[in-house]
Amino acid sequence: MNQPQNNRLALVIGSGAVKCAAALGVWKVLNRVGIEVDLLVGCSGGSLFATTMALGYSVDECIELTQRLWNRSITRKRDTRSFLKALLPQVFKFDERFGMFDDHAMLKNLRAVFGESTFTETVVPLYLVATDFHTGEPVVLDRGTLVDALRASISVPFIWRPWRVGERLLIDGAVSNPLPVDVAIREGVELILAVGFETPAPRRIKSISRFVFHLNSVMTNNLYRANFAFHNLAHHAEIITVMPDFTQQVTLFDTYLIPYVIQQGEHAMEQQLPYLQRLLGEIHSS
Amino acid sequence: MEMNPLEAGTGRKKVALVIGSGGAKCAAALGLWQVLQEEGIQISMAVGSSGGSIYAAAISLGFDLHTTEELTLSLWTRDLMEGYATNLRRAMTGEARFNESSGLIDDGPLTERLRQAFGAASFNDARIPLYIVSTDFYTGESVVHDDGPVLDALRASIAIPMIIPPWQVGDRLLVDGAVSDPLPVDVAIKEGAQVILAMGFELPIRKRMRSYTAVTTHLNSLYMNNILKSTFAFHNLAHHAEVVLLLPELDPAIGAFSAEQFPTVIAEGARSAREQLPYLRRLLSTQPVD
Numbered sequence: 238m239n240q241p242q243n244n245r246l247a248l249v250i251g252s253g254a255v256k257c258a259a260a261l262g263v264w265k266v267l268n269r270v271g272i273e274v275d276l277l278v279g280c281s282g283g284s285l286f287a288t289t290m291a292l293g294y295s296v297d298e299c300i301e302l303t304q305r306l307w308n309r310s311i312t313r314k315r316d317t318r319s320f321l322k323a324l325l326p327q328v329f330k331f332d333e334r335f336g337m338f339d340d341h342a343m344l345k346n347l348r349a350v351f352g353e354s355t356f357t358e359t360v361v362p363l364y365l366v367a368t369d370f371h372t373g374e375p376v377v378l379d380r381g382t383l384v385d386a387l388r389a390s391i392s393v394p395f396i397w398r399p400w401r402v403g404e405r406l407l408i409d410g411a412v413s414n415p416l417p418v419d420v421a422i423r424e425g426v427e428l429i430l431a432v433g434f435e436t437p438a439p440r441r442i443k444s445i446s447r448f449v450f451h452l453n454s455v456m457t458n459n460l461y462r463a464n465f466a467f468h469n470l471a472h473h474a475e476i477i478t479v480m481p482d483f484t485q486q487v488t489l490f491d492t493y494l495i496p497y498v499i500q501q502g503e504h505a506m507e508q509q510l511p512y513l514q515r516l517l518g519e520i521h522s523s
Numbered sequence: 524m525e526m527n528p529l530e531a532g533t534g535r536k537k538v539a540l541v542i543g544s545g546g547a548k549c550a551a552a553l554g555l556w557q558v559l560q561e562e563g564i565q566i567s568m569a570v571g572s573s574g575g576s577i578y579a580a581a582i583s584l585g586f587d588l589h590t591t592e593e594l595t596l597s598l599w600t601r602d603l604m605e606g607y608a609t610n611l612r613r614a615m616t617g618e619a620r621f622n623e624s625s626g627l628i629d630d631g632p633l634t635e636r637l638r639q640a641f642g643a644a645s646f647n648d649a650r651i652p653l654y655i656v657s658t659d660f661y662t663g664e665s666v667v668h669d670d671g672p673v674l675d676a677l678r679a680s681i682a683i684p685m686i687i688p689p690w691q692v693g694d695r696l697l698v699d700g701a702v703s704d705p706l707p708v709d710v711a712i713k714e715g716a717q718v719i720l721a722m723g724f725e726l727p728i729r730k731r732m733r734s735y736t737a738v739t740t741h742l743n744s745l746y747m748n749n750i751l752k753s754t755f756a757f758h759n760l761a762h763h764a765e766v767v768l769l770l771p772e773l774d775p776a777i778g779a780f781s782a783e784q785f786p787t788v789i790a791e792g793a794r795s796a797r798e799q800l801p802y803l804r805r806l807l808s809t810q811p812v813d
Contacts, residue, residue: 323615323735333732333741371728373745394742412742413749445614445621445685449739452684452702455663456746459703463753470760 246517247276247426248290250283251416252409252457253434254393255488257282258303258495259481260432262502265296266510272517274430277359278420280366280410283432284390288351288383291363300499306346308492314339319398333370333406336398337446343397344388351383364424365390366410366417370399375413377420378402394453395446415461422472428516429476430509432502433461437486477513481505536807537567539716540582543706544573544699544747545724546683547778550595550785551771552578552722554792557588559720562800564807566720569649570710572656572700575722576680580673583653584644592785594640601780603633607686611736623660623696626688627736630678633687637677644673654714655680656700656707660689665703667710668692685739705751712762718806719766720799722792723751727775765806771795 248267250260260283267274279287285306289299316339322331356363356379365378367389378386381402389400389407399408410417416433436454441447469476481501487494540559542552552575559566571579577598581591610627613619646653646669655668657679668676671692679690679697689698700707706723726744729737759766771791777784 326734331733331735333738335735335738368745371730373728373748395738412745442623443620444617445611445625448621448623448625448685451623452698453742453746455658455660456702456743456750458663460746460750460753463750463757467753467757467760470757 244424244426245275246272246428246430247278247421247424248274248287249278249416249418249421249429249431250280250287251431251433251461252281252283252411253436254282255307255491255494256434256481256483256498257286257432258498259434259479259502259505260286260290261296261299261303262481262499262504263430263432263479263506264290264299265499265503266506268296270510270514272513274361276362276364276421276424276426278364278366278417279390280415280417281391281393284365284387284410287363287365288359288387291359291361292351292354293360300495302350303495304492306350307495308346309490311340311343311346312338312490314342316340316398334398335395336392337396340388340397344384347384347387351387354383356380356383356386362424364417364420366414366420367392367400367402367407368410368413370406370408373413375410375417376405376407377417395449411457411460413460414464415457416465418465418468418476419472422468427475428513430479430513431465431476432479432481432505433465434480435461437488475516477509477516479505479509535565536717537715538564538718538720538807539568539570539711539714540566540579541570541706541708541711541719541721542572542575542579543721543723543751544575544701545726546574547595547599547781547785548724548771548773548788549574549578549722550592550788551724551773551792551795552582553588553591553595554771554789554794555720555722555769555796556582557789558793558796558800560588564803566651568652568654568711568714568716570654570656570707570714571680572704572707573680573683576655576677576700579655580641580644580649580653580677583649583651584641584673585650592789595785596782598633598636598640599780599782604628615735624688624691626682627686630688634678637674641674641677646670646673646676648673652714654707654710656704656710657682657690657697658700658702658704660696660698663703665700665707666695666697667707684743685736701747701750703750704754705747706755708755708764708766709758712758712764716764718803719764720769720796720803721755721766722769722771722795723755724771724773725751727777767799767803767806769795769799 569579569583655676
């Protein structure tokens with residue numbers, strides 16, 4: 238489904254790995270008070286949640302699917318070949334399709350949940366953001382199989398290898414557009430609920446891969462702030478930010494914290510609810 | 524808030540020269556500098572980030588063109604990368620420790636060359652106010668240097684992640700200005716510039732990547748180019764200062780060590796400046812609106 242009947246409210250879920258599960262807390266509150274979302278946009282980790290929501294699953298089903306998609310199995314196996322390639326690039330023919338973790342388990346999980354489903358099967362229009370690995374430009378995916386788009390959007394640099402979709406080699410949407418409110422703006426919605434996250438920086442850096450990872454986080458944050466500042470200023474759409482607070486560090490692999498993360502998302506949404514309801518009321522009455 | 528938009532007594536607008544990150548390509552700023560001198564256009568401040576900070580510093584400290592060209596040639600030589608491959612292998616296998624203050628090259632020679640060129644100069648010695656941008660390693664926030672030894676600020680600003688070790692200034696660990704603010708027009712705006720000459724560079728993008736560091740360098744470039752576009756778009760929109768953007772068209776293959784290419788780089792910097800001269804003159808001759 239690509240044609241929205243109603244262009245009122247978009248939910249945009251930015252990059253933030255496990256923290257993106259906070260979007261389910263937001264979803265829970267919206268469902269409870271009966272607010273419908275007309276458009277879903279996701280980037281990186283946020284793509285997983287935007288997709289399950291767009292397929293029309295209930296909140297409880299979304300939570301259950303999240304556990305099936307994102308658990309320890311996806312980081313259990315290191316990609317030995319990638320490691321050897323990095324170490325001895327000439328012997329093992331190093332190329333850009335490099336990732337520290339074997340992605341078979343992740344692909345298996347994605348296929349188990351989404352099968353061969355395509356964007357045409359969603360009940361709410363869905364847009365997922367990835368990045369062209371060669372040019373660095375954001376790429377908005379809205380056709381083809383959901384598994385391809387998801388696998389591309391979550392290709393965290395150095396963690397999982399890039400993913401080819403058609404002619405293009407794609408990586409993590411966070412490299413170009415960590416909180417893609419612009420996609421919702423382009424589709425002409427009146428209100429945007431933007432769920433965004435800053436990436437935490439580890440305090441201790443004990444290896445070169447940590448160093449690289451730290452810098453990527455820092456640059457994602459800077460890009461996130463600069464992009465958001467620009468779109469917030471340049472456009473007339475109302476953007477309501479939902480930025481959950483985490484007193485606990487939540488890193489890429491802390492999937493056991495998902496219930497806590499959802500709860501924080503719920504709190505953050507509840508705080509913005511009166512404002513959202515007022516704006517929706519104004520649109521309704523005009 | 525200044526009441527008079529013109530500089531007191533001089534009747535001229537405050538012109539800032541902002542030189543963005545771009546490694547050795549930043550030498551194109553010398554071409555721009557040459558054109559400004561020929562045209563008698565005076566600048567009121569110089570701002571630099573990463574590779575651009577070297578030229579901002581040289582210009583504001585009053586180095587002549589020839590000295591600065593010589594500095595460029597002696598700074599970026601291939602032997603700086605000595606030990607790089609070995610250090611990388613040892614860091615990857617865990618044989619050598621790699622932490623927040625590590626880099627893959629020995630920064631001794633580079634720091635020494637900067638010391639020879641800039642000695643004990645401090646920001647107070649600048650003839651034209653100088654601002655250099657680096658990045659806080661931990662928070663990723665941009666840090667504006669306008670005080671203390673110029674050498675410290677420069678060394679911090681050019682600390683290319685992973686390659687050149689971060690630099691400690693006071694209690695802050697600092698890296699490359701390009702990580703937070705690759706073309707710091709915002710600093711010039713904050714300092715009250717009315718016309719901003721901003722020379723920016725997109726980092727080269729590779730087609731083939733044959734090593735781990737080639738991939739990390741490529742990703743850094745993607746990030747920095749995207750941050751450049753976003754921060755520039757924001758500041759250009761948010762502020763009223765006139766920004767004249769100069770983007771020299773340089774062969775992407777020009778690397779840090781292409782010494783033989785420097786004359787071409789400088790000439791292209793001059794060409795891109797001349798192209799904007801009519802517009803710049805018009806800006807300088809009109810009275811600001813607010």
